Amino acid sequence: MNIKIIPNKLNGRVEIPGSKSITHRALICASLCSDSSIIRNPLICNDTFETMSMLKSLGVIFNIHKDYIEVIPPKKLEIKGELICKESASTLRFLIPLISFISDNFTIHSTNRMIERINTDDLRDLVGLNFEFQDSKIIIKGQLSRVLKLKSNITSQWISGVLLVSPIYNIDLDVDNIGGYTQITIDTMSMFGIEFDKDYIPKGRYVSNEVFVEADYSSASYFLAMSMFNSVSVSNISNDSKQPDAIFKYVKDNINEIKAINLKDAPDIAMLVAAVFSVTPGKRRITGLEKLRHKESNRLLAIFKALSSLGADIEIDNDVLILDGKDYLYGDVIVDSYNDHRVLMSVVAISSKVKKPFTITNKECINKSFPNFLQEFASIGGLYEDNIPKSTS
Numbered sequence: 001m002n003i004k005i006i007p008n009k010l011n012g013r014v015e016i017p018g019s020k021s022i023t024h025r026a027l028i029c030a031s032l033c034s035d036s037s038i039i040r041n042p043l044i045c046n047d048t049f050e051t052m053s054m055l056k057s058l059g060v061i062f063n064i065h066k067d068y069i070e071v072i073p074p075k076k077l078e079i080k081g082e083l084i085c086k087e088s089a090s091t092l093r094f095l096i097p098l099i100s101f102i103s104d105n106f107t108i109h110s111t112n113r114m115i116e117r118i119n120t121d122d123l124r125d126l127v128g129l130n131f132e133f134q135d136s137k138i139i140i141k142g143q144l145s146r147v148l149k150l151k152s153n154i155t156s157q158w159i160s161g162v163l164l165v166s167p168i169y170n171i172d173l174d175v176d177n178i179g180g181y182t183q184i185t186i187d188t189m190s191m192f193g194i195e196f197d198k199d200y201i202p203k204g205r206y207v208s209n210e211v212f213v214e215a216d217y218s219s220a221s222y223f224l225a226m227s228m229f230n231s232v233s234v235s236n237i238s239n240d241s242k243q244p245d246a247i248f249k250y251v252k253d254n255i256n257e258i259k260a261i262n263l264k265d266a267p268d269i270a271m272l273v274a275a276v277f278s279v280t281p282g283k284r285r286i287t288g289l290e291k292l293r294h295k296e297s298n299r300l301l302a303i304f305k306a307l308s309s310l311g312a313d314i315e316i317d318n319d320v321l322i323l324d325g326k327d328y329l330y331g332d333v334i335v336d337s338y339n340d341h342r343v344l345m346s347v348v349a350i351s352s353k354v355k356k357p358f359t360i361t362n363k364e365c366i367n368k369s370f371p372n373f374l375q376e377f378a379s380i381g382g383l384y385e386d387n388i389p390k391s392t393s
Contacts, residue, residue, distance in 0.1 A: 010230035012380030018213035030071035093157035180244030264288030278312035331356035
C-alpha cells in the first residue's frame with residue numbers, strides 16, 4: 001500500500017518503543033537459560049517475531065503480553081519445526097551458530113534478497129560451516145569450529161552470534177573490533193549472568209532474569225530529526241545510552257558545525273542523517289557507508305534516489321554521500337521506499353521541510369522495526385492518506 005504524506009508543522013511529545021537490537025539479543029539469551037525469564041518493554045515487530053519464530057522451531061515457548069514477553073526454554077534445544085526467516089538478517093546471523101551445534105545439516109527457508117545479503121565474503125571465516133544457496137533456501141552443513149577469527153568490516157552480527165553461544169560451547173574467538181552493536185550483545189548477556197574478561201572469554205552460565213529493554217534510539221532518531229524543524233520532543237530516551245544510533249543526538253545538537261561525519265559504527269541512521277543534511281543549508285559529507293549496500297535494500301542507492309526525487313542536491317562518490325542542503329525540498333512525486341523501513345521513515349522525518357505532498361511506496365515496510373511509527377507521527381500533527389494508487393502523488 002502506498003501512502004501520501006501531506007507536509008505539515010508538527011507539535012507534541014512521543015514515546016519510543018523498546019530497542020530492537022536489545023530485544024533480539026534478550027530473546028536469545030533467555031532461550032539459553034534453564035528457567036523462564038521476563039522481558040519487559042520489548043519491541044514487538046516483524047524482525048523480533050522472526051527471532052521468536054526461529055527459536056520456537058527449537059522448542060522455546062513465548063507468552064506475549066502487552067508490556068512483556070515470558071520466555072520458557074525447553075530442557076533441550078532441538079529442531080522441532082521448519083526454520084523460516086525471510087526479512088531479519090540479524091536473526092539469521094545470531095542463530096546460525098547456535099543451530100549448527102544442534103544439527104550438522106539444516107535448511108532455513110528465506111528469500112532471494114536475504115540470500116544476497118548474507119552471501120558475502122565473511123562466510124569463509126565461519127570455519128566448519130558450508131553454505132549452499134538455492135532458490136529461497138539456505139542449506140547449512142557442518143558444525144562451527146570452536147576456534148574462530150572474525151572480522152566486522154561487512155557486519156558485526158556474526159561476531160554477536162558466536163558470542164551468544166560461546167558460554168555454552170567454549171569457543172575461542174578472536175575479533176578485529178568490538179564495536180557498538182557487539183557491545184550491546186555483551187551488555188545484554190550480562191543481564192543473564194554472563195561476564196567477559198579482557199580477552200572476551202565468557203565467565204559464568206546463563207541465568208534466567210527479569211529485564212527491561214530501554215527505548216530504541218534508532219526509532220527515536222526519526223522524531224529527534226522532526227524536532228529540529230518543529231516543536232517535537234521525545235519523552236523516554238536515555239542520554240547515557242550505548243546504542244550506536246545515539247550519535248544522532250550529536251548530529252542534532254551540532255548540525256551547524258558538522259561538515260563531515262563518519263557513520264561506520266551507526267549505518268542504520270545514515271539515511272536519516274542524509275535526509276536532515278538535505279534540508280539544512282550547507283555542504284556536508286557522510287562517510288563510512290560501505291555496509292549500506294548489504295542492508296534491506298542497497299541503501300546507498302535507495303536514499304540517493306529517494307532524496308533526489310524530492311529535489312535534494314545529493315551525489316554519490318564511491319561510498320560517500322555529498323549533500324548541498326536547501327531550506328526546502330519540492331516534493332510532488334512518488335518516492336520509492338524500496339520496501340525498506342528506514343528509507344520510508346527517513347523521508348517522513350523531514351516532511352515538514354517539503355513544499356508539496358508526495359507519495360511513498362510500500363507503507364507496510366515499517367512493520368519490520370516500528371509498527372506504530374505512523375500513529376506516533378499522526379499524534380504530533382503528521383498528515384497522511386492511505387491506499388494511494390501507484391499512478392498518483
